[in-house]
């Protein structure tokens with residue numbers, strides 16, 4: 001029996017969080033109350049965006065973003081094979097065709113060159129959206145992507161579910177935080193407990209585009225809106241306070257006030273959590289320097305939010321089993337999306353994206369979460385080292 005039981009990620013709930021939830025339970029609103037607008041304002045401010053729309057989860061954030069951009073059946077979108085299936089699935093909900101561009105072998109995020117090659121192989125106007133993913137917390141350079149997008153009339157939906165607080169330095173030497181709305185048209189975040197900010201379930205879309213923002217507000221609640229009314233002006237009767245219109249088919253993708261209260265409380269600690277993640281990453285990097293381990297590129301122009309700490313090793317399965325035997329529940333992120341059975345039906349197959357596939361064969365995610373103690377991390381490091389001593 002191991003002295004420890006360490007997951008790869010977990011939430012950190014404080015008494016302040018519990019108090020915030022209890023207060024909401026005792027208030028007049030369990031949903032559609034004041035905590036949601038508060039969470040949206042605080043989150044928009046945290047990432048530096050003009051607008052934020054809270055939704056029921058990160059997948060809904062991706063789906064609604066594409067819907068608000070006008071993506072529809074038969075449209076073509078580009079994403080990375082190394083992401084959670086939800087990124088690609090969101091496009092499939094709308095009947096869009098998913099194309100993949102291979103990852104960069106060092107940063108593990110979608111390769112800009114691969115995107116350019118893919119676009120060049122198709123007629124102008126073929127692609128409608130690009131969905132880059134800030135994989136493991138490494139922020140993609142959305143400035144470079146936006147240049148490509150503008151030249152081709154393409155929307156950018158950044159999947160920053162791994163990356164609240166991440167930023168890159170743009171060509172003007174300015175810090176660009178993921179989700180600040182400067183280069184991506186919309187950005188999606190998740191508040192699943194394993195992510196940086198836990199709300200039970202929850203998601204957020206940020207944007208600087210007022211038109212997209214108005215659409216998102218309506219689409220998360222069935223498409224029903226009391227803004228932008230078309231008919232009320234024609235008919236006095238329709239100007240009563242009860243009156244609403246529905247212009248588009250939306251969903252019930254609302255978040256509750258209970259979740260928003262927890263999210264708000266968690267958001268206050270996001271910066272501290274981010275610092276702790278940096279410290280944990282530095283410790284791993286220093287400890288593994290001399291081992292046959294490849295780590296995600298540590299690039300001074302890209303501040304990694306470290307949702308995950310992924311490493312590449314030769315004997316991945318053996319290491320996975322060894323760590324699990326020792327109570328360290330390392331995980332694998334992710335099986336390349338193009339190799340999932342559902343996506344193979346569209347003709348994707350092994351060999352299509354060699355960088356993604358090589359990465360997948362070697363990758364393993366070590367414990368990375370703010371409440372990981374030094375003793376726990378040292379235990380993980382010691383076990384990784386002892387594995388290599390036995391296996392070299």
Ligand SMILES: *Cc1c(COP(=O)(O)O)cnc(C)c1O
Nearest residue numbers: 057058059084086161190191192
């Ligand atoms: C977690 C995650 C999602 C989905 O978020 P949910 O809140 O679980 O729906 C989407 N994309 C990525 C990259 C994620 O990690």
